[in-house]
Amino acid sequence: xxxxxxxxxxxxxxxxxxxxxxxxxxxxxxxxxxxxxxxxxxxxxxxxxxxxxxxxxxxxxxxxxxxxxxxxxxxxxxxxxxxxxxxxxxxxxxxxxxxxxxxxxxxxxxxxxxxxxxxxxxxxxxxxxxxxxxxxxxxxxxxxxxxxxxxxxxxxxxxxxxxxxxxxxxxxxxxxxxxxxxxxxxxxxxxxxxxxxxxxxxxxxxxxxxxxxxxxxxxxxxxxxxxxxxxxxxxxxxxxxxxxxxxxxxxxxxxxxxxxxxxxxxxxxxxxxxxxxxxxxxxxxxxxxxxxxxxxxxx
Amino acid sequence: xxxxxxxxxxxxxxxxxxxxxxxxxxxxxxxxxxxxxxxxxxxxxxxxxxxxxxxxxxxxxxxxxxxxxxxxxxxxxxxxxxxxxxxxxxxxxxxxxxxxxxxxxxxxxxxxxxxxxxxxxxxxxxxxxxxxxxxxxxxxxxxxxxxxxxxxxxxxxxxxxxxxxxxxxxxxxxxxxxxxxxxxxxxxxxxxxxxxxxxxxxxxxxxxxxxxxxxxxxxxxxxxxxxxxxxxxxxxxxxxxxxxxxxxxxxxxxxxxxxxxxxxxxxxxxxxxxxxxxxxxxxxxxxxxxxxxxxxxxxxxxxxxxxxxxxxxxxxxxxxxxxxxxxxxxxxxxxxxxxxxxxxxxxxxxxxxxxxxxxxxxxxxxxxxxxxxxxxxxxxxxxxxxxxxxxxxxxxxx
Numbered sequence: 106x107x108x109x110x111x112x113x114x115x116x117x118x119x120x121x122x123x124x125x126x127x128x129x130x131x132x133x134x135x136x137x138x139x140x141x142x143x144x145x146x147x148x149x150x151x152x153x154x155x156x157x158x159x160x161x162x163x164x165x166x167x168x169x170x171x172x173x174x175x176x177x178x179x180x181x182x183x184x185x186x187x188x189x190x191x192x193x194x195x196x197x198x199x200x201x202x203x204x205x206x207x208x209x210x211x212x213x214x215x216x217x218x219x220x221x222x223x224x225x226x227x228x229x230x231x232x233x234x235x236x237x238x239x240x241x242x243x244x245x246x247x248x249x250x251x252x253x254x255x256x257x258x259x260x261x262x263x264x265x266x267x268x269x270x271x272x273x274x275x276x277x278x279x280x281x282x283x284x285x286x287x288x289x290x291x292x293x294x295x296x297x298x299x300x301x302x303x304x305x306x307x308x309x310x311x312x313x314x315x316x317x318x319x320x321x322x323x324x325x326x327x328x329x330x331x332x333x334x335x336x337x338x339x340x341x342x343x344x345x346x347x348x349x350x351x352x353x354x355x356x357x358x359x360x361x362x363x364x365x366x367x368x369x370x371x372x373x374x375x376x377x378x379x380x381x382x383x384x385x386x387x388x389x390x391x392x393x394x395x396x397x398x399x400x401x402x403x404x
Numbered sequence: 405x406x407x408x409x410x411x412x413x414x415x416x417x418x419x420x421x422x423x424x425x426x427x428x429x430x431x432x433x434x435x436x437x438x439x440x441x442x443x444x445x446x447x448x449x450x451x452x453x454x455x456x457x458x459x460x461x462x463x464x465x466x467x468x469x470x471x472x473x474x475x476x477x478x479x480x481x482x483x484x485x486x487x488x489x490x491x492x493x494x495x496x497x498x499x500x501x502x503x504x505x506x507x508x509x510x511x512x513x514x515x516x517x518x519x520x521x522x523x524x525x526x527x528x529x530x531x532x533x534x535x536x537x538x539x540x541x542x543x544x545x546x547x548x549x550x551x552x553x554x555x556x557x558x559x560x561x562x563x564x565x566x567x568x569x570x571x572x573x574x575x576x577x578x579x580x581x582x583x584x585x586x587x588x589x590x591x592x593x594x595x596x597x598x599x600x601x602x603x604x605x606x607x608x609x610x611x612x613x614x615x616x617x618x619x620x621x622x623x624x625x626x627x628x629x630x631x632x633x634x635x636x637x638x639x640x641x642x643x644x645x646x647x648x649x650x651x652x653x654x655x656x657x658x659x660x661x662x663x664x665x666x667x668x669x670x671x672x673x674x675x676x677x678x679x680x681x682x683x684x685x686x687x688x689x690x691x692x693x694x695x696x697x698x699x700x701x702x703x704x705x706x707x708x709x710x711x712x713x714x715x716x717x718x719x720x721x722x723x724x725x726x727x728x729x730x731x732x733x734x735x736x737x738x739x740x741x742x743x744x745x746x747x748x749x750x751x752x753x754x755x756x757x758x759x760x761x762x763x764x765x766x767x768x769x770x771x772x773x774x775x776x777x778x779x780x781x782x783x784x785x786x787x788x789x790x791x792x793x794x795x796x797x798x799x800x801x802x
């Protein structure tokens with residue numbers, strides 16, 4: 106399913122009170138702009154609401170999924186109250202038509218800063234203090250989502266923003282999965298490089314999928330931000346299947362084996378998050394945050 | 405780390421004496437052996453006379469699934485009487501709710517305020533079968549129904565066979581650790597053999613240690629292991645808060661045969677609990693042979709009860725009555741537990757266990773020239789323990 110074919114003029118047409126519209130990003134299914142609305146800068150996300158290529162045929166399932174994701178994202182942003190999850194802007198989920206395309210769009214707060222990908226590229230690996238702050242902030246985001254029996258499912262550096270003030274914000278709740286909603290599919294969505302082992306298991310009856318899956322993904326992010334290396338893709342050119350195999354079977358070296366200045370306490374926290382089974386990680390997010398606080402106090 | 409007394413038939417004053425002597429830190433009461441009024445009275449008296457003692461009761465609901473069980477006083481308990489003779493298909497959600505509610509209500513309504521409430525359970529012989537789902541449903545129901553003031557221990561009775569598959573252990577641990585609002589677990593290993601045998605096979609013991617480690621050390625639940633007896637110090641080394649042993653073999657090693665009609669038997673022969681041997685040699689002929697060889701000092705545990713054996717040339721059986729044997733045994737288990745508990749890290753505790761086992765093996769070897777130990781006395785169990793520690797360390801990367 107293609108992203109909608111929109112430009113900045115189209116956004117001004119859809120949101121007449123928007124000013125200074127800029128295109129920010131094009132993803133697999135959505136296009137993101139920034140714009141000033143009533144004096145405040147926001148992000149505007151737009152998705153295609155109907156198929157245009159007759160060759161694709163009946164895309165109703167895909168369409169439903171895209172709509173459902175947008176709804177989940179908006180609903181989650183509205184439900185959760187934490188400074189570490191991106192917030193809704195003034196426009197909720199809205200449909201509109203522009204140049205013959207039916208689109209769904211909504212606004213989010215615009216975050217001044219860098220995502221972790223670009224931060225890592227420009228600043229290199231983080232020190233342990235900043236890693237502990239990163240872990241604590243994103244854990245608070247995970248906890249806010251989990252209060253509604255939901256998990257994020259797509260925690261990765263590209264979905265975490267570092268504000269210029271130093272706070273970390275978790276973005277993109279489009280894949281948030283409500284464990285109580287049987288109507289939503291458990292199919293493998295997200296970014297495989299950051300999947301937990303249980304996210305990859307769709308066969309076994311008693312697979313446990315809860316916040317500990319998000320903690321695993323956050324563990325990968327912390328590993329990567331501390332060493333500059335992905336724990337399960339240590340060399341370039343690995344296929345997705347090879348990375349998935351590593352997620353299941355590889356026990357990566359502790360971060361301090363890669364960056365010797367990292368303390369062993371940090372190793373313990375991250376390696377525990379990367380436990381192959383949920384029971385080997387943290388039973389509660391509070392326990393994880395407590396260990397990070399100790400890390401900040403002790404380093 | 406705490407040693408609890410696993411109650412059984414004919415407690416007399418053993419429990420009270422052992423707790424007041426500081427040999428044991430508490431008790432796991434047995435409804436099968438006492439009617440509700442007596443159990444309530446005993447719990448009240450223990451708590452009144454020993455502030456700080458840990459007093460709880462194993463509901464022993466697992467007996468309810470046995471055909472024609474030897475269930476003693478259990479039919480006097482409503483939660484059991486209303487729900488006994490159960491087959492697998494009778495465990496509907498509604499029935500589970502009712503069983504769990506009745507069981508927890510009984511404990512909550514006792515005049516004595518128990519240290520923990522314990523959920524009922526059924527035997528789980530395979531972590532992936534239908535019964536295991538019933539076990540988890542009962543645990544989950546108990547979490548929802550607990551009164552919130554007294555900590556809830558989810559009780560689990562797991563057959564040795566379930567511990568063959570490490571994957572299955574981990575999956576089961578995944579499910580157990582979702583029970584976030586419970587104080588912890590009361591775990592019992594159902595042994596395949598009803599004969600005295602201090603150790604399951606190394607891989608079984610390793611996976612049991614691994615489950616205790618996951619629940620306690622990783623997930624910081626309290627873990628109390630019933631019927632652990634001599635194995636208890638190794639389970640405490642990997643994180644168990646407390647272990648338990650009783651006075652008869654049936655309360656030291658859990659076997660379902662204890663709840664089935666008896667095929668007769670004899671009184672157990674008297675034994676001595678030796679910390680240096682990590683075993684209970686028979687008074688006759690094993691300890692007698694050791695005394696004759698002038699090597700008694702090598703096997704003594706150092707308890708005040710040793711006075712009945714020391715300096716007498718030969719053993720006076722009358723000086724070693726059942727209740728002294730039991731208290732001396734608890735002294736040994738408790739001393740062992742304390743010696744392991746003083747080490748801070750799991751690694752140090754396991755190393756301490758290894759040293760004790762190694763020294764004990766050497767002693768068994770040295771004594772083999774003067775005494776023929778029967779199989780239950782060892783040293784085969786020591787080999788199993790040592791192998792289990794090696795396997796556990798390799799598994800956890802410790």
